[in-house]
Amino acid sequence: MGSVSHAAMISSSKLSYGGGISYNKYKNPQLRTSVVSLRNWRASSRNLGVLAAQIGNKEIDFSDPDWKTKYQRDFESRFNIPHITDVFPDADPIPSTFCLKMRTPVMEDFAGGYPSDEEWHGYINNNDRVLLKVIHYSSPTSAGAECIDPNCTWVEQWVHRAGPREKIYFKPEEVKAAIVTCGGLCPGLNDVIRQIVITLEIYGVKKIVGIPFGYRGFSDEGLSEMPLSRKVVQNVHLSGGSLLGVSRGGPSVSDIVDSMEERGINMLFVLGGNGTHAGANAIHDECRRRRMRVAVVGVPKTIDNDILMMDKTFGFDTAVEEAQRAINSAYIEAHSAYHGIGIVKLMGRNSGFIAMHASLASGQIDICLIPEVPFHLHGPLGVLRHLKFLIETKGSAVLCVAEGAGQVWYTTMFSYQKPDVHL
Numbered sequence: 489m490g491s492v493s494h495a496a497m498i499s500s501s502k503l504s505y506g507g508g509i510s511y512n513k514y515k516n517p518q519l520r521t522s523v524v525s526l527r528n529w530r531a532s533s534r535n536l537g538v539l540a541a542q543i544g545n546k547e548i549d550f551s552d553p554d555w556k557t558k559y560q561r562d563f564e565s566r567f568n569i570p571h572i573t574d575v576f577p578d579a580d581p582i583p584s585t586f587c588l589k590m591r592t593p594v595m596e597d598f599a600g601g602y603p604s605d606e607e608w609h610g611y612i613n614n615n616d617r618v619l620l621k622v623i624h625y626s627s628p629t630s631a632g633a634e635c636i637d638p639n640c641t642w643v644e645q646w647v648h649r650a651g652p653r654e655k656i657y658f659k660p661e662e663v664k665a666a667i668v669t670c671g672g673l674c675p676g677l678n679d680v681i682r683q684i685v686i687t688l689e690i691y692g693v694k695k696i697v698g699i700p701f702g703y704r705g706f707s708d709e710g711l712s713e714m715p716l717s718r719k720v721v722q723n724v725h726l727s728g729g730s731l732l733g734v735s736r737g738g739p740s741v742s743d744i745v746d747s748m749e750e751r752g753i754n755m756l757f758v759l760g761g762n763g764t765h766a767g768a769n770a771i772h773d774e775c776r777r778r779r780m781r782v783a784v785v786g787v788p789k790t791i792d793n794d795i796l797m798m799d800k801t802f803g804f805d806t807a808v809e810e811a812q813r814a815i816n817s818a819y820i821e822a823h824s825a826y827h828g829i830g831i832v833k834l835m836g837r838n839s840g841f842i843a844m845h846a847s848l849a850s851g852q853i854d855i856c857l858i859p860e861v862p863f864h865l866h867g868p869l870g871v872l873r874h875l876k877f878l879i880e881t882k883g884s885a886v887l888c889v890a891e892g893a894g895q896v897w898y899t900t901m902f903s904y905q906k907p908d909v910h911l
């Protein structure tokens with residue numbers, strides 16, 4: 489959780505003026521477009537030798553010797569995090585009030601003696617970048633290869649490195665920070681709230697509030713903001729849900745920003761999914777339009793772990809762990825019954841990470857079906873044939889099915905159309 493809150497704090501010092509939301513998910517339409525079109529291109533390029541591809545909204549012309557540089561520049565601009573000085577060029581930086589000096593250095597790391605405080609500040613330079621993909625894809629036939637051009641040459645993709653910055657643009661004593669959780673619940677929400685509060689306090693921020701029940705808390709009468717402090721959040725990570733409550737729907741963006749202005753909120757942390765971040769982006773745009781010095785920080789919430797650029801999203805581990813309990817029960821049921829078949833359906837409408845990780849971790853699953861991988865039900869390579877084989881050989885079987893797996897079969901059964909599945 490530390491890293492999540494850290495990312496948030498970076499955003500507030502680095503993004504400062506709410507400079508956009510560094511949140512991109514597979515579900516994000518723009519990203520999805522690029523993924524889909526990339527896939528389409530791969531399929532067609534093999535057959536037709538196509539020399540151009542559509543990435544995002546841009547057409548790439550591979551005959552241009554500079555295509556790679558242009559691609560990289562385009563990537564950089566799409567994932568760029570605006571800085572407060574982009575909007576307020578005269579914004580004055582102050583030395584960070586975030587203090588890393590309380591961390592105890594390990595002896596072996598500092599054989600020549602401990603560095604002085606000045607030397608060992610632990611801040612991250614704004615120019616630091618992290619390489620997004622570490623595999624140097626060179627063969628289009630390799631499993632998992634994602635080639636961009638016909639020759640499958642290496643294209644680097646760099647993103648900003650997270651961490652506290654040496655200079656910040658908000659004086660802690662002038663900050664009123666608000667945290668809001670929207671959409672559905674996800675394990676870990678309270679951990680994130682807690683860590684944001686604790687980190688803000690480390691920076692020296694005293695005014696921290698929670699907005700109750702999502703964006704509604706900005707408008708609904710009778711919902712008052714909740715003062716937050718280390719004392720209030722100390723043990724909240726021990727229980728699930730959201731201390732602040734969640735909701736869908738709510739006031740217009742303009743009403744939200746009016747409310748923020750009235751309350752004097754100049755730092756807003758939004759925890760939520762796609763909709764929440766669309767809202768956060770709109771709030772940022774509106775603040776920017778009104779030239780309000782407000783930082784809007786998005787903390788992506790998805791139990792599915794389907795966000796590009798993140799190793800793991802909060803809540804995913806818990807989901808995988810809990811899923812294994814269901815799998816274990818299904819396994820016991822299936823193995824205790826004559827020719828028993830256990831089916832565990834797990835979350836994941838568009839992504840199979842939970843199902844896949846839970847299946848692998850449990851070691852009790854015979855067949856795992858996920859949305860990303862099409863499959864046949866019937867025929868020699870079909871799931872049913874394999875299931876029959878398992879029953880005949882093992883006597884029982886357990887399947888793990890992600891919610892969105894095989895939707896084509898569902899559609900087919902109800903529309904009576906022949907599925908168009910290519911394996």
Ligand SMILES: Nc1ncnc2c1ncn2[C@@H]1O[C@H](COP(=O)(O)OP(=O)(O)OP(=O)(O)O)[C@@H](O)[C@H]1O
Pocket residue numbers: 670671672673702703704735736737738741760761762763764765766767768770
């Ligand atoms: N385009 C948008 N502009 C402004 N606000 C939005 C937009 N889309 C959604 N919201 C607001 O964001 C909040 C949460 O959205 P939503 O209910 O879609 O959940 P979510 O963030 O996608 O989370 P989950 O993944 O759990 O569904 C709602 O209060 C909704 O009004």
Ligand SMILES: O=P(O)(O)OC[C@H]1O[C@](O)(CO)[C@@H](O)[C@@H]1O
Pocket residue numbers: 672790791792835836837838891892
């Ligand atoms: O039924 P709903 O509320 O649309 O949510 C289902 C989706 O949300 C998730 O549970 C979480 O993103 C997905 O696994 C699932 O596909």
